[in-house]
Amino acid sequence: MKLNNFKRQAIALVLLIFLSVVFTATSQAKEKRNFIQRFSIKLSSGLSYFKIGDINSHFMSGNERHADYAQYFNGLKKGELREIDLGLNSEIELAFDITSRFGIYFGSGYIYTRKESSSGFEVSPPEFYDVDYTFSPRTIIRAIPLKFGLYYIIPFGSKAKFFINGGVGYHFVKTIYYWEQIEIWRREDGSLFADLRGITEWNLSAKGSGYHGGIGFEYSIAKNLTLVLEVQGRSFLIPKLKGTEISLGFPNSESFYGSVFCFEKKSPITEKYYIGLGFYKEKPDYLPSPKYRNIRGAELDLSGYFLKIGIRIRLF
Secondary structure, eight states, rough: OOHHHHHHHHHHHHHHHHHHHHHHHHHHTTTOOGGGGGEEEEEEEEEEEEEEEEEHHHHHHHHHHHHHHHHHHHHHEEOOOOOOOEEEEEEEEEEEEEESEEEEEEEEEEEEEEEEEEEEEOOTTTEEEEEEEEEEEEEEEEEEEEEEEEEEEEEEEETTEEEEEEEEEEEEEEEEEEEEEEEEEEEEEEEEEEEEEEEEEEEHHHHHHHHEEEEEEEEEEEEEEEEEEEEEEEEEEEOEEEEEEEEEEEOOEEEEEEEEEEEEEEEETTOOOEEEEESSSSTTTSSSSTTEEEEEOOOEEEEEEEEEEEEEEEOO
């Protein structure tokens, strides 16, 4: 399926290049501007919304698990794990006007998002006075996109114009997923039974292709300078999250290279399945069934939309 998606994106890219060549060949005789005057640079920045994928599913399932445990033992749920959804996105784009209506562009940029939260439960299981559990994750995602596409311009008066764009791209992604776990057990007499603390960090790299499209508005504010407002949607699903895990604390301390896998794990307490993430050197098909099910490679979903403002500079 992923190979077929890549083939479709490659075909789309070839068609875009072919159409660009055709438009250039048929319009150069009609356009009075020289070759250099057709170029422009757009600088923009704004706010992005992301889906993120399996990491967010893991967080939401964690909230459910903590609430279920608190209810099962007549205890208290603490805090709330929050989804990663908003981030910053900056871009630079080199555009070339093939005609007064059509053009092509190449672009790159920088995507950044970060989220911290904490959740857990405090309960009193049999033979213990108190069990206090806290899970505190911090996620940082950075990405560099490379983009290519076409745009169509709709003039609106002498200074304004609307445009529609779309194309394909490739993302290079770095992710840091860090979390702390604290688990404190006390006996019925109040004495400390166990104080378990652990820190784990995943440093991950991934890359993937996708497509994007949007609409925008430009208004001329000076010679060779226009103000740009744009809304753009994108579909980028990043598979194969690989890197290193560094773990300090319980059950042991270690560091190794591997991949992130997503699965559903059955709780022996509630008998329900919850979505989990695990770091393994290879696909963990050896995990016992039916305790584990739906084991697959985790994915990072950077699909969403981007609201940005910027300027376009005509080079000459």
